[in-house]
Amino acid sequence: MIPGSFAYHRPSSVQEAVALLADLGTEARALAGGHSLIPMMKLRLAAPDNLVDLAGIKELKSIRADGGDIVIGAMTTQHEVLASDLLTQKIPILRETALQIADPQVRYAGTLGGNVANGDPGNDMPAVMLCLGAAYQVTGKSGERRIAAREFYQGAYFTALEPGEILTAIRIRVPATGHGYGYEKLKRKIGDYATAAAAVVLTMTGGTVASCSIGLTNVAETPLWAEAAANILVGSSLNAATVKRAVAAAEAITAPATDSRGPAIYRTKMAGVMLARALAHARSRAS
Amino acid sequence: MNDMTPTSAERAEKLEGMGCKRKRVEDVRFVQGRGNYVDDLKLPGMLYGDFTRSPYAHARIKRIDTSKAKAVPGVLAVLTAADLKPLGLHYMPTLAGDVQAVLAEEKVLFQNQEVAFVVANERYAAADGAELVEVEYESLPVVIDPFRAMAPDAPVLREDLAGKTEGVHGARKHHNHVFNWQIGDRAATDAAFNKAEVAIKELISYQRVHPCPLETCQCVASFDKIKGELTLWGTFQAPHVIRTVASLISKIPEHKIHVIAPDIGGGFGNKVGAYSGYICAIVASIVTGRPVKWVEDRIENLSATAFARDYHMTTEIAATKDGKVTGLRVYTLADHGAFDACADPSKWPAGFFNIVTGSYDFPTAHVEVDGIYTNKAPGGVAYRCSFRVTEAAYCIERAMDILAQKLGMDPAELRMKNLIRREQFPYTSALGWEYDSGDYHTALNKAMDTVGYKALRDEQKTKQEAFRRGETRDLMGIGVIFFTEIVGAGPSRNCDILGIAMFDSAEIRIHPTGSVIARLGTKSQGQGHETTYAQIIATELGLKADNITVEEGNTDTAPYGLGTYGSRSTPVSGAATAMAARKIKAKAQMIAAHLLEVHDDDLEWDVDRFTVKGNPERFKTMTELAWAAYHGVPPGMEPGLEAVSYYDPPNMTYPFGAYICVVDVDVDTGMTKIRRFYALDDCGTRINPMIIEGQIHGGLTEAFAIAMGQEIRYDEIGNVMTASLMDYFLPTAVETPHWETDWTTTPSPHHPIGAKGVGESPNVGGVPCFANAVNDAFGFLGSTHIAMPHDQWRTWTVAENLGLHA
């Protein structure tokens, strides 16, 4: 539990950070809240020679409305997500999810940017970002670009982020007023990653589902966007038979690992149970 | 005397003696972060050690190259078996009569086994060096499943024992066999089964777990070359035993070894034995001439130090149709890992597993245990594992429920019918123990009345019907258990460790002003000894507990003792404390008689003073007598007022209790919610009710963790899968249920103050209670026995196999 040696850098602007990462090469890593990276370093599963701490970059810490979008700076902590009235009002699923991440100590340090950039399928926010159709703003030496969350995750710890690029903000289209939402997570204890979890955002008109989006956490190498399952539900009244079909469609795209949370089959089934519960919850909240 | 003179009762209350909910004196420093733990120790020139450990569970070591490690700036030395072998230190004796590799020589036998010890002037350099020790391994087939260990073609694990057909406990029947142990009357038991009207048989396994103390194992060794003396600070539950073992294996004379156990952050048996880290730190200090610190990390602690359980008990009960038990037969396979590093008393290779008849009046019983080697970490000490009482309680309490189910009887009623009756005490069990005292029916009745047992059963019935109708997806389970503990090891006639009888000791010195220092052979790891021993002395001698300092853990000053584990401190050292106090009191009485110019027999004791019989206005307080002891003793008497007692208990003590648990199970996820947990404990005389409650809360929380999620799990090639707190279940306050505690008081007749010990009762009784509750939830659907731990996926799997998800 003792990391190898590394050099520490603390730039004060995105430009400086990007330049440092480019100069230092592949053995340099961005450091945000450190609550995923530092445990990996203590286990010597990660051994970066250089850490570029983003904590000194003020511009990465903000939550603001931008037209129909809300833009959240990458260094916004999970605690700050919880504390934001704007987010609680406009995108309440973020608060519901953040409350289920680890414990207060971790949430004070861990950032939203780190959570989504990490690429760990166990992280909770990525599936929510797939569900919300968020976009990630990234900056590298060759400039800025935007990547859809739904195209970002390519494998465990493997993302569309190019070496030297940093995530600067997350841009989310505000869901329609009156939307229903739910994030249901099965875990063994406080501080545990999900056995399986499901995020749902839906809108209802006259008792039937007008739109629906579903994300699944920790049941594959990447977070999953369960598009087919959601499509089954659109136009339905969320009656038992349709929910059952949607659950089966969601279960079909999972490929979890067997671990101490349980065998793969169990985790697949739990994705289904969490989805059914998130749907019921979302429906009860939709107006 | 006048009206202002406090009454006896008022004076007694001021003492804060036995029965007082006195606040823990040690907490003043603990809650301020001012405890003094091993890792707080910083000595000038101190070096740091770290291990290179084996990634394989079983492999031959072809080559070890330490040159890259030695080249790391700051690394001073790298020890391997080749360095220890000339000193005869590459193996060390275990407390169970086996040997254990200090550093692996030709083979590694479990994952994370110690292979090399890197010593550096900085902690980080030691870790860098440990990573750079190059070891070439040739992997070998592993034995992980205990049921395959004694297959004829099973790989040979312990080549160092080749040709040894006799172990310390008799013949070894296989190369991976440690011992066979039997007790009871086999013929009578077989006969009972032959004519049994009803019988049950079940393989009841208690999984391998680890107590995971917050503070890991650690030490600082400092060898003074000029004086030839070794000082060893460490996380030792039994410091004197460590000193003796250190002397025997290092050949340093025992008086030149100073073992000091400072504050300890939880032990639970994990800190009883000797570890490679201690030996390597000592050798490194001798080699370098500088103090060497070794501090384990969490992964090392969970994967390489003393585990508990791994007991696989094939259990049978014979009974009559109306539910009277007539015989018990248990065959156990005991997985000891790569070395037998238990700390059982030497006559008891399976501890006191023969307490397995529990609280029930079995006319006859037979128990057989085979110990085996596998490619897992050694240990079997933690959570009172060497005594095997916890395994026994789980075994009998599960089996009684299985019998109740077969008979169609309520499990509480079955217990009532078979509990040993009050008038049967002292009761000699079919497997040879003499239970000192008990009033079991009163305790179980009180428990059932308090929780409203009948109403709970009615509610359960209603819920079961609703479940069958599809109106709910929750099942309700009720767990009932009655346990009998056996603690206070132990009488010298049947208990010793490495030949040292398991007495314990107390030395009390009264200062001239009437304040006191007491030193004991035990060692608190959080149990609150500084508080409770003082309360015993306060009551015995009539001196305020606040004026009594209790000191443990320094082998230079404390009298010899066997340490703290197995709930033995109060039964043994607590008794020694009372006996030493009584010696002092007897001398004080003579001084009082002298000063009051009466005969000794004309005095009587009144809380804190001797008064002249029939004339209470003539008295001498203990404080006055303390002063007198240093200047006015009777002619011919030695001055001073102190005593030491080495207490060899005449018998064990037998705490008991009745626990009831109510659980709700969500069959769709396997999630469980403990709705209610009620624990009634009878530990005899209660010294400090608040500390007892705290011990019970802690033990129940451990029991909850074990029953509901803990497991040291290995994959098929021997990788330990649960070596961090991400995977090993340690509940937080959020998961931990609310505890209701209660008591009855049945003093031990042979203990000087009637106390029995309580630390481990809740762990012993709690585990089967949770397990019975979960089993009970599924029982009406035909399930008979569900293996622990009752974590979510296993519980869901039970529901799945019962077809509840269709």
Ligand SMILES: Cc1cc2nc3c(=O)[nH]c(=O)nc-3n(C[C@H](O)[C@H](O)[C@H](O)COP(=O)(O)OP(=O)(O)OC[C@H]3O[C@@H](n4cnc5c(N)ncnc54)[C@H](O)[C@@H]3O)c2cc1C
């Ligand atoms: C005990 C414990 C329990 C936890 N439980 C959960 C849980 O239940 N659910 C959950 O979702 N998480 C959990 N976490 C993880 C926690 O939420 C982390 O804080 C989060 O995953 C990473 O955020 P961070 O700011 O700490 O990132 P860091 O650890 O600093 O970084 C993580 C990775 O992302 C990269 N990175 C970070 N920021 C950027 C950026 N702006 N641009 C490019 N790359 C970047 C880093 O280089 C690194 O590779 C837990 C952590 C702990 C310690």
